[in-house]
Amino acid sequence: xxxxxxxxxxxxxxxxxxxxxxxxxxxxxxxxxxxxxxxxxxxxxxxxxxxxxxxxxxxxxxxxxxxxxxxxxxxxxxxxxxxxxxxxxxxxxxxxxxxxxxxxxxxxxxxxxxxxxxxxxxxxxxxxxxxxxxxxxxxxxxxxxxxxxxxxxxxxxxxxxxxxxxxxxxxxxxxxxxxxxxxxxxxxxxxxxxxxxxxxxxxxxxxxxxxxxxxxxxxxxxxxxxxxxxxxxxxxxxxxxxxxxxxxxxxxxxxxxxxxxxxxxxxxxxxxxxxxxxxxxxxxxxxxxxxxxxxxxxxxx
Numbered sequence: 001x002x003x004x005x006x007x008x009x010x011x012x013x014x015x016x017x018x019x020x021x022x023x024x025x026x027x028x029x030x031x032x033x034x035x036x037x038x039x040x041x042x043x044x045x046x047x048x049x050x051x052x053x054x055x056x057x058x059x060x061x062x063x064x065x066x067x068x069x070x071x072x073x074x075x076x077x078x079x080x081x082x083x084x085x086x087x088x089x090x091x092x093x094x095x096x097x098x099x100x101x102x103x104x105x106x107x108x109x110x111x112x113x114x115x116x117x118x119x120x121x122x123x124x125x126x127x128x129x130x131x132x133x134x135x136x137x138x139x140x141x142x143x144x145x146x147x148x149x150x151x152x153x154x155x156x157x158x159x160x161x162x163x164x165x166x167x168x169x170x171x172x173x174x175x176x177x178x179x180x181x182x183x184x185x186x187x188x189x190x191x192x193x194x195x196x197x198x199x200x201x202x203x204x205x206x207x208x209x210x211x212x213x214x215x216x217x218x219x220x221x222x223x224x225x226x227x228x229x230x231x232x233x234x235x236x237x238x239x240x241x242x243x244x245x246x247x248x249x250x251x252x253x254x255x256x257x258x259x260x261x262x263x264x265x266x267x268x269x270x271x272x273x274x275x276x277x278x279x280x281x282x283x284x285x286x287x288x289x290x291x292x293x294x295x296x297x298x299x300x301x
Contacts, residue, residue: 040242040244040256040258040267041244041245042096042097042242042243042244042245043173043243043244043245043246043255044079044080044081044082044095044097045079045097045133046078046079046080046081047078047079047165047167047169048076048077048078048165048166048167049076049077049078049079049152049163049164049165049166050074050075050076050077050163050164050166051072051073051074051075051076051077051161051162051163052073052161052162052163052164053073053161053162054066054067054071054072054073054159054160054161054162055123055159055160056158056159056160057108057111057155057158057159057160058112058113058119058122058123059108059111059112059113059158060158060159061158064158066159067159072087072090072156072161073161075087076166077090077163079095079097079133079135080095082094082095083095084135084137084142089139089156090142090154090156092135092137092138092139092140092142093137093138094137094138095135095136095137096135096136096137097133097134097135097136097242098133098134098136098240098241098242099131099132099133099134099177099180099181099240099241099242099243100131100132100134100143100239100240101129101130101131101132101184101185101238101239101240102129102130102131102132102143102145103116103128103129104116104117104119104120104125104128104129107120107125107130107132107143107145107155108143108145108155108160109141109143109155111155123153123160124147125145125147125153127185128185129184129185130145130146130147130185131146131180131181131184131185132144132145132146133146133152134240142154143155144163146181149165149169149174149177149178149181150164150165150168151163151164151165170277170278170279171246171279172246172248172253172254172255172270172272172279173243173245173246173255174279175201175272175278175279175280175281176243176255176257176270176272176281177243178201179198179201179202179231179270179281180231180232180241180257182197182198182201183197183198183231183232184237184238188229188231188232188237189229190226190228190229190230190231191214192211192214195207195210198231201280201281202280202281202282203273203275203280203281203282204275205273205282206280206281206282206283206292206293209293209296209297210296212296213226213296213297225295225296225298226295226296230284230292230295231284232259232268233259233266233268233284233286233287234259234261234266236261237261238259238260238261239260239261239262240259240260241257241258241259241260242257242258243255243256243257244256244257244258246272250274251273251274252271252272252273252274252282253271253272253273253274253279254269254270254271254272254285255269255270255272256268256269256270257269257270266287267287268284268285268286268287269284269285269286270284271283271284271285271291
C-alpha cells in the first residue's frame with residue numbers, strides 16, 4: 001500500500017523483514033556456498049520452546065497497549081528440520097537456520113532506538129553482543145536473540161516476546177553451539193580468562209592441555225604456536241556459523257562447523273567426548289589435518 005505522495009507505509013513487522021532481507025542477503029549467500037569437498041548436512045536445532053509474556057517494544061509508538069495474553073503467550077514453538085511449527089505468524093515452511101553474532105544496533109533487525117545499548121539493557125539484556133538464531137522462512141526472516149542457551153527474545157510488530165526452552169538439549173551439536181555462544185559473545189582472545197568462561201563445555205583432558213600450554217614459558221619476542229582464535233581457526237573473528245549434523249561413534253562424536261566473517265567461509269571440525277552424562281569438546285581439527293591439541297603441544301617458533 002502506498003500513500004498519495006509515494007511514501008512507504010508498510011506495517012512495522014514487514015519493514016523489519018525487508019531491511020533484514022537486504023542486510024542478510026550476502027551472508028546467507030555465503031553461508032550456502034559450497035565449501036570444500038562433499039555436501040554440508042546442516043543441523044536443524046530441533047528444540048521446543050514456550051512463548052512467555054510479551055512487553056511493548058521500545059520502538060513502539062506512544063500509547064501502544066500490551067498484547068493480549070491469549071495471542072501468543074503460553075503457546076509452543078518447535079524448530080523442526082525444514083519448518084517452524086508455531087502459531088501464526090511464526091510458523092513457516094522451507095526454514096533455513098544459521099547463528100549470527102548480533103551487536104546492540106542489529107538487535108530486532110535494527111529497530112531499537114538510539115542509543116541501542118541502553119535500549120537493550122532496558123529489556124533485561126545484560127551482556128552484548130548476543131548470539132541470534134536466524135530463521136529464514138518462505139515468508140520472511142525471524143531473529144531469536146539468545147540470552148542464554150534456554151532463553152530468547154523475539155521482536156514481532158511492536159512487541160518483544162520472551163521464549164523459554166522446554167527441555168535442556170543434550171547432543172554433540174547442542175554442546176558445540178553452546179561453546180560457540182559463550183565464545184563469540186565474550187572475549188574471543190585465547191587467554192586463561194576466556195577459556196575459563198567456556199570450561200563447562202570442555203573435557204577435563206582438554207582443559208588440562210590448555211592449562212599446561214599457558215604455564216609453559218616463552219620468549220616475549222617469539223610468535224606462539226597459537227596466534228589467533230583456535231576455537232574458530234581465524235585471525236578475523238567470525239560473525240556467523242552453521243553447525244552440521246554430528247557423526248557419533250560410541251562415546252565420541254564430531255560436528256562440522258561452517259564459519260563466515262562477511263567475506264569468506266571456512267570449516268572446522270569439533271571433536272567431542274562423552275564425559276559422564278554430558279557431551280564435551282575434546283579437540284578441534286582444522287583444514288589440512290592440524291588439531292588444537294597438536295598446537296597446544298607444539299613449541300614456539
